[in-house]
Amino acid sequence: MRTTPIAVPAALAALLLLTACAGAGGDEDGDGKRESTACSVDTVSVEVGPASVAPAAGDTGEVPVVLTNQSAACTLDGFPKAALVGISDSATLNAPPAEGAKAQKLTLAKGESASFTLTYERGTPRDGAFNAEKLRVELPGDTSSSVIRAFPWTYGPVASAGQGSHKISVGAYQQAGD
Template sequence: MRVFPLTVTALAAALALTACDSGGSGSSSKNSSACEIGKVSVQVGSASVAPAAGDTGEVPVSLTNQSAPCTLDGFAGVALKAGGTSASLSSLSGAKNQKLKLAKGDSATFSISYVRGKDGDAASLAATSMEVSLPGSDATQSFPWKYGAVAGNGSATKPNATVGAFQQAGD
């Protein structure tokens, strides 16, 4: 009878995966099935650039799995960098995370929304690059930030910018 051994194996695998997840967010709680930079291609798409200070812009980021099936469970990590300053972005208020499983060749997208700041203003972050990481992995990839200064929420180290939830792309 083959059903029983497969059911027991599936149950054991599910319990093993559940036991491995401590629910924390440190380097000791890596998810082995999490999508990783280096195993997915990441591209920053054509942005809807904020033309002037106070305007809002959108920067789409897409990724395509180039390896074994993996999972996106959480929000992308994005940090804007300017010289020696690094400012992490928070997730979009009210955005709901959806767990996405990507087979080889599958794609997903997320967007970065930002408010354009005044060039030279001490409360704006004159970002020159952004660093992207995926949930469950510490690996990062840097991209140029060519969309102007980002307005700060009281200071340049608290940029008025957010990261949206992953969305399945393609078919």
């Protein structure tokens, strides 16, 4: 049996070639979007507060942290890393994820923001409260040279939860703004 070659116009051939290549090259999901790198404290501005301060022992306070991307698109994947640092810098209290919180992956274009909230219960020295001087913020996946940002902690001591833990937790990242 003999076949007759089909003439394909040059424009159609070029379109087919471009379509075949569109799914290749760094797009794991095949959705045409480029994978962005992890957000870095070198390229993201960080603002802490204003807080809803716990006024007395036993009260709950919330400290919002807002991250705004100042560079190329980047990704926040996982939970924020937040820790309180004591007077000696050797005493550190890591904030675990809030009970029931689910981490989500957010991609921030230049100028876009995300936020997370630290929730704590104010304590007293008698209950084994942790006296913090600084809040340390790190971003998941950040491998830059200055991985940590520190901010003054002026919200009072964090109550003990017993067995070496304290009443503090960190929420998941949330898209901020419009």
